[in-house]
Amino acid sequence: MSNDLIIGIAGAGGDGVVSAGESLITAAALEGYHGIMTKSFGSQIRGGEASCRLRLATQPVLNPNGPLDVAVALNWEDFRRFGGELPVESRTIVIYESNTGVSPDRLPLEGVKPSVVFSVPITQMAEKFAGTAKAKNIVVAGLLAGWFGIGRESMLTGIRKKFAKKGAEVVNGNVCAFQAGLDFAEAHPLKEDRKLGAPEAGRQAKLLTDGNDMCAAAAIFAGCNFFGGYPITPSTEIMQFLDREIWKYGGTVFQAEDEIAGLGAVVGASFAGKKAMTATSGPGMSLKTEMLGLASIAELPLVCVNVQRGGPSTGLPTKAEQSDLFQAAFSAHGDCLRPVLAPVSVADTFPITVEAFNIAEHYQTPVILLSDQEISQRKETVDPIDTSKFQIVERRRPAGAELANYARFKLTDSGISPISHPGMEGGNYLAAGIEHDEKGRPTASGEMHAKMNDKRFNKFNPLKNRRDLFVTIGDQDAPIGLVSWGSVAGVAMEALRLAKDQGMHVKLLIPKLLFPVAEPVFEDFFASVKCGLFVEQSHQAQLYRLVRMYVDVPRQVKPLAKSGSNPIQPGDVLECLRKLVVTMQCNPNHQPEAMVG
Amino acid sequence: MSNDLIIGIAGAGGDGVVSAGESLITAAALEGYHGIMTKSFGSQIRGGEASCRLRLATQPVLNPNGPLDVAVALNWEDFRRFGGELPVESRTIVIYESNTGVSPDRLPLEGVKPSVVFSVPITQMAEKFAGTAKAKNIVVAGLLAGWFGIGRESMLTGIRKKFAKKGAEVVNGNVCAFQAGLDFAEAHPLKEDRKLGAPEAGRQAKLLTDGNDMCAAAAIFAGCNFFGGYPITPSTEIMQFLDREIWKYGGTVFQAEDEIAGLGAVVGASFAGKKAMTATSGPGMSLKTEMLGLASIAELPLVCVNVQRGGPSTGLPTKAEQSDLFQAAFSAHGDCLRPVLAPVSVADTFPITVEAFNIAEHYQTPVILLSDQEISQRKETVDPIDTSKFQIVERRRPAGAELANYARFKLTDSGISPISHPGMEGGNYLAAGIEHDEKGRPTASGEMHAKMNDKRFNKFNPLKNRRDLFVTIGDQDAPIGLVSWGSVAGVAMEALRLAKDQGMHVKLLIPKLLFPVAEPVFEDFFASVKCGLFVEQSHQAQLYRLVRMYVDVPRQVKPLAKSGSNPIQPGDVLECLRKLVVTMQCNPNHQPEAMVG
Amino acid sequence: MNSVETLPVERFQAGDFKSDLKPIWCPGCGDFGVVTALTRALAAIGRPPHEIAFVSGIGCSSRIPGYTTAYGFNTVHGRSLPIAQGIKLANPELLVLVASGDGDGFSIGGGHVPHVIRRNIDITYIVMDNQIYGLTKGQLSPTSPRGRKTATSNFGSLEDPVNPLLYVLGYGASFVAQGSPLDMAGLAKLIEEGIRFPGFAFINVQSPCVTYGEEDQQLKGQRTRLQNLGAMGHDPSDRAKAIELAREYGTKLYTGVLYRNPTPGPTYGDGVAQRHQTLQKQAVPRHDILKRFIPSPTA
Amino acid sequence: MNSVETLPVERFQAGDFKSDLKPIWCPGCGDFGVVTALTRALAAIGRPPHEIAFVSGIGCSSRIPGYTTAYGFNTVHGRSLPIAQGIKLANPELLVLVASGDGDGFSIGGGHVPHVIRRNIDITYIVMDNQIYGLTKGQLSPTSPRGRKTATSNFGSLEDPVNPLLYVLGYGASFVAQGSPLDMAGLAKLIEEGIRFPGFAFINVQSPCVTYGEEDQQLKGQRTRLQNLGAMGHDPSDRAKAIELAREYGTKLYTGVLYRNPTPGPTYGDGVAQRHQTLQKQAVPRHDILKRFIPSPTA
Numbered sequence A, B: 001m002s003n004d005l006i007i008g009i010a011g012a013g014g015d016g017v018v019s020a021g022e023s024l025i026t027a028a029a030l031e032g033y034h035g036i037m038t039k040s041f042g043s044q045i046r047g048g049e050a051s052c053r054l055r056l057a058t059q060p061v062l063n064p065n066g067p068l069d070v071a072v073a074l075n076w077e078d079f080r081r082f083g084g085e086l087p088v089e090s091r092t093i094v095i096y097e098s099n100t101g102v103s104p105d106r107l108p109l110e111g112v113k114p115s116v117v118f119s120v121p122i123t124q125m126a127e128k129f130a131g132t133a134k135a136k137n138i139v140v141a142g143l144l145a146g147w148f149g150i151g152r153e154s155m156l157t158g159i160r161k162k163f164a165k166k167g168a169e170v171v172n173g174n175v176c177a178f179q180a181g182l183d184f185a186e187a188h189p190l191k192e193d194r195k196l197g198a199p200e201a202g203r204q205a206k207l208l209t210d211g212n213d214m215c216a217a218a219a220i221f222a223g224c225n226f227f228g229g230y231p232i233t234p235s236t237e238i239m240q241f242l243d244r245e246i247w248k249y250g251g252t253v254f255q256a257e258d259e260i261a262g263l264g265a266v267v268g269a270s271f272a273g274k275k276a277m278t279a280t281s282g283p284g285m286s287l288k289t290e291m292l293g294l295a296s297i298a299e300l301p302l303v304c305v306n307v308q309r310g311g312p313s314t315g316l317p318t319k320a321e322q323s324d325l326f327q328a329a330f331s332a333h334g335d336c337l338r339p340v341l342a343p344v345s346v347a348d349t350f351p352i353t354v355e356a357f358n359i360a361e362h363y364q365t366p367v368i369l370l371s372d373q374e375i376s377q378r379k380e381t382v383d384p385i386d387t388s389k390f391q392i393v394e395r396r397r398p399a400g401a402e403l404a405n406y407a408r409f410k411l412t413d414s415g416i417s418p419i420s421h422p423g424m425e426g427g428n429y430l431a432a433g434i435e436h437d438e439k440g441r442p443t444a445s446g447e448m449h450a451k452m453n454d455k456r457f458n459k460f461n462p463l464k465n466r467r468d469l470f471v472t473i474g475d476q477d478a479p480i481g482l483v484s485w486g487s488v489a490g491v492a493m494e495a496l497r498l499a500k501d502q503g504m505h506v507k508l509l510i511p512k513l514l515f516p517v518a519e520p521v522f523e524d525f526f527a528s529v530k531c532g533l534f535v536e537q538s539h540q541a542q543l544y545r546l547v548r549m550y551v552d553v554p555r556q557v558k559p560l561a562k563s564g565s566n567p568i569q570p571g572d573v574l575e576c577l578r579k580l581v582v583t584m585q586c587n588p589n590h591q592p593e594a595m596v597g
Numbered sequence C, D: 001m002n003s004v005e006t007l008p009v010e011r012f013q014a015g016d017f018k019s020d021l022k023p024i025w026c027p028g029c030g031d032f033g034v035v036t037a038l039t040r041a042l043a044a045i046g047r048p049p050h051e052i053a054f055v056s057g058i059g060c061s062s063r064i065p066g067y068t069t070a071y072g073f074n075t076v077h078g079r080s081l082p083i084a085q086g087i088k089l090a091n092p093e094l095l096v097l098v099a100s101g102d103g104d105g106f107s108i109g110g111g112h113v114p115h116v117i118r119r120n121i122d123i124t125y126i127v128m129d130n131q132i133y134g135l136t137k138g139q140l141s142p143t144s145p146r147g148r149k150t151a152t153s154n155f156g157s158l159e160d161p162v163n164p165l166l167y168v169l170g171y172g173a174s175f176v177a178q179g180s181p182l183d184m185a186g187l188a189k190l191i192e193e194g195i196r197f198p199g200f201a202f203i204n205v206q207s208p209c210v211t212y213g214e215e216d217q218q219l220k221g222q223r224t225r226l227q228n229l230g231a232m233g234h235d236p237s238d239r240a241k242a243i244e245l246a247r248e249y250g251t252k253l254y255t256g257v258l259y260r261n262p263t264p265g266p267t268y269g270d271g272v273a274q275r276h277q278t279l280q281k282q283a284v285p286r287h288d289i290l291k292r293f294i295p296s297p298t299a
Ligand SMILES: Cc1ncc(C[n+]2csc(CCOP(=O)(O)OP(=O)(O)O)c2C)c(N)n1
Pocket: B230, B231, B232, B233, B259, B283, B284, B287, B314, C058, C059, C060, C061, C062, C076, C077, C100, C101, C102, C103, C104, C105, C128, C130, C132, C133, C134, C135, C136, C141
């Protein structure tokens, strides 16, 4: 029996590798399993190599990483192209297409000799039963369903649905191809039963989606009425989802001529009183810099999603990295603060996106939502979400006496001034990028500038005590502390489990609010900490550096930071932790080398 | 006798206030005095109020700030509009236009009663002698020359030159108006002689210019051949100077359609093998973000000047602030490092600009040069500079064997790879914003990405030991440390003098290289430091925060940071220092409130 | 759809649209005339100030929203059009005006012009074209003539100027006009017409910069050159003729409506409104949106 | 001045301009034809690869410089033209080529087009116009026809498309052509002509996207629609006629030279060269530049 299975499938672009993975994870979701699926392609738009990586488990899955339990190769050249993304170990069960002509004891894998290897005539089976090699993915699904015990019923339903239009014969052929996979598996049982056990929380079906669609859905839930943006990988699906949905609510999706105009339209929509958002990735964020500054000084609410990819510049457009945090916090010129939030998973993208809108509207500010390529494009099972538990915040509008001698930028105690919008009688004012007085009139006065800067910064103070935007796992008094964020937080969570298993006394802090730095939260966390790691996917260890600006991070807390594309593995974390602990024990004053990758 | 005189003059736009100041500082420069002059205007382009502030001294002047020794009001409404910019104290000598109808003991100045006040019929004298009220500024110049003993000869020469074309009568009239000012001063001697003493370093004439012109001249000296940019206050004069000069050297000034295209053309010119630069201010910097990232990954040398003004957004376009440091270091998406330099004065703008080009060419990188509105637009006397002492660095071009199987991004020990350019046979390569291998071929490999990130960061390591880019003043073992940068460094220098006069054991560090943070230099500086201040003109104390990212700043070193427009005064620094020292002595473990303004 | 409903003219006076912020333009600047003409046009239109959103970029000209009582937005350099489009799409009921300078509108902001026009978003776009960068003190503008010496073209400009009238006609604009504060009544009328036009309307205003402008651009210089298209008998429905006249931008100085499409196409807002109507019945409640993610079996 | 000196044709073969980087375009993508035509044109021109700078933005089409042996620069989205202008101005000796897509060139990069044209900088600009965003997988492009359904226009586009041919003619371009990989020889010839043209040259290429493009844009679909301007007897010196033909972009599919100015004006480079010559004698040595700051008495 298994409770956690990592399956990797690779082949050529047309092999249906991804659709095999999708039918498996869909089946798993319907049966109540937890799962994450990631896809990876060569740089070609079409016809290159394709792979997917599927992690299914009986308890929550924290990340898609780790060496494969099962490797499926439809051809070896393509499989090998994914290198470190599909790591095979000796314990990996290898299933491959017989017609590759490779013998099971001479697999073209450097330095590993997997002990369980199946050469399967996949194409031949597809052709024989479904009458077409296109059914290869159906055979693969059958094989996996057979060996690992998931999805038999749901995949059969899927086959019937998918091919219904093509007539009974085609349906039948594909059902037979699937069955052939099942049969093959039955005929070649694994020595050890590796079927997935029952889901721990029962067989209730889960939702299944990716981070981009989740973000878009959350925006609709939060009341977003306007999207302005420009396509860019890996964020485009947010706009695409909204374009399919938002019109139904009287909203608008505006594909602008560039990212500047996209955010410009969002700024306009917000000025006009609507909840508005944009979504982009690194290069687009860079172009939005000036407009974000305008929104900050004009105190206009909006949500700006940055689905991070590898940088700098065009960088690695289809790979994840966490290297846009500095930019999120500091790209604009002048003194200006905008909150930065980051979800840790597809599921988490829902509450964090809703929170982004709430913070934007409450504090009258642009909010940067930092997702990343992995979260945004991975398929993940999600437990049903009770939306009635969520509060939706609306901006504070002026009323009654406030409109009598209306001052848009009134210096209030909270720093938040009631905000009007065109159409509201008596609320007329001049919004501007130039410094202004309470009434919005332009000024060059140093005194007024200082007051307005104070207002624009101090209004965010309450955010620093939003402990609900931080997750701490482990004992409060643990001497070893991990900090991690975004998609890598799932890796840190798994590392935490492993470290505890090895008897380390360790805890983990996951901030979802990255900026402003919540000093009290970090200070409390570090109170007990003697050594530890910031685990993050960037060359510069951006969160580590950012926190240091405001918090005295204990000297023995070091960054474990790596450039993107190759994900950090739980094992990497564990190893660093072990080294750190050993060094500390030998020489508590020693300052180990920085671990920046 | 005086050795340091601060004169403020204010009037209406047409009153010639600035030209009076200019003729005085010119005369002073010719006579070997040190001087700084700043101008300030209302927000109107024309016809509003105008003022200038002139500090002349027998020894080097470190900043233009401080309360006035002499105030000249051509009318009181306009004078008062400048408020804190022209602070009058009881010891200030006040000179004003009689026709304002104000009596000398009822000056419209709140809370001060200057003891020495002269009501002078300035307009009447101008009309009488020069036959026109336009000569008011000539009368004012005469008054100041008379009372403070500067510029008599040179101003007379100036008058003769300026009015020569208008005939002997006009020349004569103006000479008489000037003489009338001198005579008035002689007839109303000050109780105490306030004439400026002889310049300490002798009467050798000095250069006179402002930061923008100095920057442009330094660029030409450094070999700059291409400028691409777009006008923006307060940086436009750099482009304007270069447009007058660079063509003579076969260079080009390209006024682009926007800042993106401006920097784009610079990137192109650099790719084509030329030394190239752009100059802008905050909003323009924000627009250049994406292009700067491209230059970083393509490793193309260029200099990008940001003449900082008040932010965020349009902010305070005509006022100085030091609030673009975070942006300079961190605006681009992805992990990427570009050096940031800042001069402290007009004179310093020469070596620092040359250094910016040298670093850009040597390290194949964009360099951000952070000037600010004050340095860029103030007139300052500059000691003659021996340009033969400066080294000019050229980029390392491939030759011979290196061109055989040329790899543009070769992973060398230094991280610096010889760079070819179109036209060079055998050097052909693909430059790109996308991640690449040594040959410039696009890649999505995590391994290659990590290697290239390492290369692009590690190549800058030698910079962190460039101690020549840091100035330390004071005893190495002083327990009190000041850190300051840019135009505010001059204020800190003056504060240091005052603090020493008061017996404090204090030293000052002035980094001209702000990023990467030179850990060794700061660590050495802080070794003896128990308490101290970062003195800077930004709300967020940006240098303080930036240094904290990389250096363990002693806990009792705090920011003294203020939003822009109203400059920090040496007295402010002194007061904060005193408080800090007192608190430390009472309770060495006490953590005083942050002093962020 | 008519973008502006006509209300009784007496409802408002020009003064109702003038704010108490004192303009800081140079005495004699042409922009004074533009704000006057505009407030007259707005009085004629009769929409109350709070139903008007007035957007601008950065420049002397872009200060204009602050001098009116409308909701103003003095944004950043070159981006007034995208922001205005967001406002109009977010609330189609608003009367949306945009003001710009020649640099703001045709240099840094020039990339946005074709798109607002091909979308035909119902806003009125007024460019104060003084052939110079006023606010930054006299640099070359995209409409400065070839050879012109300015602070950034000390040896004369080497490039042909932009032709705003021809460009917007080429982009397919349905309402294109040019005015001058010299003919205040005419300018007010043009702005009014532009606002009433159902769709994107462009009005180029020859608004001289007295401080950095050339002699012949000043109102005085204009006096001898200005030719009124109405008086000339130009038929504004004749697009070919309009293009021909537009070509003479920079040599001749025509005022009036160059082109008014007699059969204007649908606005972007019309398309959106229709789509909203068609699709609204398909909406599931916002709080049920996650139901989209209930998986259904697949192969 | 002729921008390219004619060298003996035999000096280079098309193959000399093909790099060994394997294109990762989808099989059948129109861009394969463009690189072939281009390398043929370059062989005909006869300048060695190292004297060529080939700049592009981002998009499938913008990958093209990497597939040639020229100095390539695959820059950022929409900014190929400014960068190319910097290269040309910094070193006028170089042959500067620019490649772009419809999105890269007319959406995000559209603001740069009028300016390079009015400056008349001597570069050759090739846009691979497939009426779709290929690289990002099928979103609306500025040249997609009204009503077109794409991943970002699920209910159909609400806007009129950009007309690249008409726009560049309106901006005053002196060489405007359209080609298709369907007529490889013709396309190679057009590119060659564009390069030889002394001044800015624009070539729009109908290069179909086989993966996200519509049926009628595919080479097969083009076959029935393509009309060769040469065969039609079009006189490329007739600007009015060129504008008329350009108007039919999107309905008709003309290939060949639409417009070639028979008396092209000076290039920007000509002006710069002349200025350099005039001013060089005024230069003080660079190390003496600070002498500018020796004050002289003033009043
Ligand atoms: C991004 C950015 N770039 C440059 C500027 C500086 N700037 C302000 S207005 C302006 C041009 C003004 O010319 P125009 O648009 O013609 O308006 P005018 O002042 O002549 O009315 C410039 C370059 C800025 N504020 N922001």
